Amino acid sequence: MDAFLAINQQGWDNRTELHLESDFYDLPGFMAGNTSLREIELAELDVAGKHLLHLQCHFGQDTLSWAREGAASVTGLDLSPKAIAAANHIAAELKLDDKASFVCGNVLDARELVQGEFDLVYSSYGVLCWLPDLATWARTIAACLKPGGEFYLAEFHPVKALLDGYDYFYTGQADVEQGGSYTENSREAENTLVSWSHDMGELVSALIRAGLVIESLREYDFSPYNCFENLVEEEPGRYRQRLEGKPIPMVFSIKARKPEC
Ligand SMILES: C[S@@+](CC[C@H](N)C(=O)[O-])C[C@H]1O[C@@H](n2cnc3c(N)ncnc32)[C@H](O)[C@@H]1O
Numbered sequence: 454m455d456a457f458l459a460i461n462q463q464g465w466d467n468r469t470e471l472h473l474e475s476d477f478y479d480l481p482g483f484m485a486g487n488t489s490l491r492e493i494e495l496a497e498l499d500v501a502g503k504h505l506l507h508l509q510c511h512f513g514q515d516t517l518s519w520a521r522e523g524a525a526s527v528t529g530l531d532l533s534p535k536a537i538a539a540a541n542h543i544a545a546e547l548k549l550d551d552k553a554s555f556v557c558g559n560v561l562d563a564r565e566l567v568q569g570e571f572d573l574v575y576s577s578y579g580v581l582c583w584l585p586d587l588a589t590w591a592r593t594i595a596a597c598l599k600p601g602g603e604f605y606l607a608e609f610h611p612v613k614a615l616l617d618g619y620d621y622f623y624t625g626q627a628d629v630e631q632g633g634s635y636t637e638n639s640r641e642a643e644n645t646l647v648s649w650s651h652d653m654g655e656l657v658s659a660l661i662r663a664g665l666v667i668e669s670l671r672e673y674d675f676s677p678y679n680c681f682e683n684l685v686e687e688e689p690g691r692y693r694q695r696l697e698g699k700p701i702p703m704v705f706s707i708k709a710r711k712p713e714c
Contacts, residue, residue, distance in 0.1 A: 457627055457647040458532070458559060461583055464646040465533035468634045469512055473539055475636035477680070478514065484546065488521065489514035491677035492690065494577060494607050497706055500524040503572035506597055508560045509580040513540030513553070519575070520549050528567055529555045532583075560584065563593050570599035577607045578678065578704075582614070582648040585627065587655055591663035598711040604665060610672065610702040611652055613694070617681070620650035635680040656707070665709035674700035 472478050483489055501523040507516040510529030513536070520527045531537055537557040544553040558566045561584070574594050584590050594604050615621040619628065628648045633639035660667060675691035676684060684692035693700050 457585070460629075460645055460647050462532050462534070464644050465531075466535040467644050469533050469535040469539060471634055471638055471640075472636055473512065475638045477636040477638075477678075478512075480514075480543075483514050483518075484543070488518045490518045490522070491607075493673060493677060493704065493706055494575075494605070495522075497607075497671075497708070498573070498575075498605055500573060504528075504569070505573045505575055506530070506563070506567060506571040508563060508574060508576040508594070509583070510536075510540065510555070512536040513543055513555060515575075515577060516540065516555070517544060517547060517549050517553055520553050524552070524573075526552045527554075528571070529553070530558060530560060530563055530566060531555070532557070532559055561586070561589050561593055564596040567597065570602065571597055572599060572602050574598055574602070574604045576605075579609060579680075580606075581608055581651045581656070583646075584651070585625075585649050587623075587651055587659040588662065591659035591665070594660075595663040595665055595711055598665075600711055601713045602711050603668075604660070604709045604711075605706070607704060607706040609676065610705050611650065612702045613676075613681070614650060616694070616696070616701060619648075622652045623650055623655045625649070635678075653705070660707070660709045665711055668708040668710055669706070671706045672702045673704040673706075674702060676703040 500519050502525050505519050505524045505527045507529045510516045510531045513529045516527045516529035534557050537555045540555040544550040556566050574597050631645050675693050679692045687693045
């Protein structure tokens with residue numbers, strides 16, 4: 454497993470260099486004050502006054518956007534040292550480093566890597582497929598939450614992954630792939646990444662078994678990102694794919710709470 458982790462760390466270091474310069478991530482716009490958050494998570498979350506832990510934060514745009522939205526503190530964690538170095542640099546440039554901190558490491562080690570318990574653990578868009586094991590992941594989230602704290606995930610739908618040729622069901626088998634990235638400046642890169650498929654039942658069961666209470670599970674027929682081939686922007690910022698004329702599920706969000714006692 455350490456070998457897979459090392460491959461993904463290198464792969465995400467490579468992607469980070471590309472992403473920092475991409476129109477997709479629009480770093481100049483972000484530095485000028487734009488939020489990187491999308492309509493789904495903005496509508497579903499209120500972070501005011503909360504201590505937030507962002508797992509798999511990439512180079513921190515969403516983490517810092519939540520700080521701008523009024524979180525009391527934000528902590529981002531990611532596997533890629535290049536992403537974390539960029540996140541720290543951006544936070545300092547924006548003078549948000551008094552309430553933002555970033556930690557480099559494996560999300561499955563988050564409990565050992567960050568201090569304290571959080572009001573909100575957040576993760577979004579393109580995170581589950583890099584994890585071999587959702588049971589440990591869910592227990593880690595529960596351990597990072599204070600009693601009464603909330604977990605929120607917005608993620609691409611596993612049905613979309615199925616239509617793109619991946620397994621729908623969790624098989625435990627690692628999928629090792631070479632390719633570019635989802636940003637417009639992606640080259641035919643000799644980048645290798647390792648991923649795993651995770652079905653909805655596995656995800657929900659992992660959270661329940663970790664002691665969390667599921668409060669909502671919503672499915673969306675659009676992606677807020679134009680990050681797959683052949684999507685059509687049918688409304689501003691809403692990218693759809695249709696199957697026999699019917700929109701497919703593109704994204705889901707889940708809220709779960711750690712019981713008070
Ligand atoms: C698609 S990006 C997440 C994008 C996110 N929505 C954002 O804010 O831009 C996936 C992130 O997961 C990170 N990652 C992959 N495997 C990880 C692991 N085992 N532990 C921590 N982070 C990991 C990658 O480094 C990458 O930054």
